[in-house]
Amino acid sequence: MLKKTVLAALNEQVNAELHSAYVYLGMSAWCEGKNLPGFAGWMRKQFEEEQAHALKIYDYVLDQGGEVVLKPIAGVPAAYKSLQDVWERTLKHERQVTALIHKLYALAQKEQDFATQALMQWYVTEQVEEEKNASDILQQVKMVGTNSSSIFFIDRHVGKSRE
Numbered sequence: 001m002l003k004k005t006v007l008a009a010l011n012e013q014v015n016a017e018l019h020s021a022y023v024y025l026g027m028s029a030w031c032e033g034k035n036l037p038g039f040a041g042w043m044r045k046q047f048e049e050e051q052a053h054a055l056k057i058y059d060y061v062l063d064q065g066g067e068v069v070l071k072p073i074a075g076v077p078a079a080y081k082s083l084q085d086v087w088e089r090t091l092k093h094e095r096q097v098t099a100l101i102h103k104l105y106a107l108a109q110k111e112q113d114f115a116t117q118a119l120m121q122w123y124v125t126e127q128v129e130e131e132k133n134a135s136d137i138l139q140q141v142k143m144v145g146t147n148s149s150s151i152f153f154i155d156r157h158v159g160k161s162r163e
């Protein structure tokens, strides 16, 4: 059985992951509008992945006999200054998610909740990948700058990386 504090934090994390999904969907829409189908596709895939992250915790709460509480999901920006802005925000966002995961893991340790620690271990590892992906693509976007033929190329490359 989950302790109250852990249950509340898990429900918060479900909300945070759904918010992440929303963040990526908003970015995908912006990329579509800028004729960047590769980046839009990447973001849309990430939208699906974030929903899977949310559902993994959702299922765990139910398996543990806990109550799932779905709170409102915060809105996301409709516009960005540039492609670089999108990826800077992506990296910043993933770092914030990592901090939430670490906080939840630390709470599970404090409460001696071994099952939740085991679950959160998966997220700790996943966040290393999430930050690496965002950081790698941000570096590539910075490298090409505003050169449109390079942006065209990188858009195709990023899109293909998640087909």
Ligand code: FEO
Pocket: 017, 020, 049, 050, 053, 094, 097, 130
């Ligand atoms: Fe679910 Fe991108 O972290």
